[in-house]
Amino acid sequence: MTTPLPFAHRFSQLAEQRSPFCLGIDPSKDLLARWGLPDNAQGLRDFCERVADAAGDRVAVVKPQSAFFERHGPAGLQVLQDVMRRFKAAGTLTLLDVKRGDIGSTMDAYAESLFGEGSAYAADAATFTAYLGLGALLKTLERARASGAAAFVVVRSSNPEGTSLQTARGEDGRTVAEALADGLRAFNEKPGKDAAPVAGAVMGATLPDSDHGVIERLGGALLLTPGIGAQGAGFDDLKRLFAGREAQVIPTATRSVLEAGPDAASLRQALDRHLAPARAFRATARPS
């Protein structure tokens, strides 16, 4: 069995060919209703197929939110598996937004379901939380590396409720976010400075300038940046927060694209309004 190229390399190729934009897929009760679809597994399937028709091979990454599939039980999980396969077949990277975080032995089981050929989801990447300690995620990160996948750990989330916990200081004076950033960087740099980064960070596009220090500490980690659109951030915030790190950024938005559906042309236009500025932001990384 051959290990695929690391996620970071595959992302970089697709970001150049298409756009670095990552489209979130959140088939919420509200969106299904707006699209005139029933709130059941068939509605979910129809929604995802229309999204795949509009976005299939145009984005670098898609980010299905597991919660909106899980709420339909096993039939919803079947749709999730199928939609991930459909995007994979279009050459698009799949990043499952599932935010797993538990003790190490349980994490191993989650990692088995997520990463590697023959796993339930064979995801190219997934999201994790480190409230039970970054150490509990280490074997998951190793499994991601062995499968050519990436693991995005929430360091600074896009929602305001996360701030007090993420900026709390430990005994060594570092904030929780700083300590996580240091840990992710150490993991990425252990096999050698030039190795592809496997541990990515979720860093909200809504964050204040005071988070520049955390961004610095992350070194070469890939940065998944939710918060654009419905949560009030824009592509200008990427320049404000991540200048100099453009090639590491995976800009992502969900509702600001999907709310344009179900009309196929409107959906494609909304997607274009995200693909182009994401491309332009990445292009500023290159010397003129």
Ligand SMILES: O=c1ccn([C@@H]2O[C@H](COP(=O)(O)O)[C@@H](O)[C@H]2O)c(=O)[nH]1
């Ligand atoms: O810090 C985070 C991490 C993940 N999300 C997820 O993104 C979508 C919401 O995106 P919108 O563009 O605001 O529609 C949802 O799945 C969240 O779980 C986040 O918002 N913030």
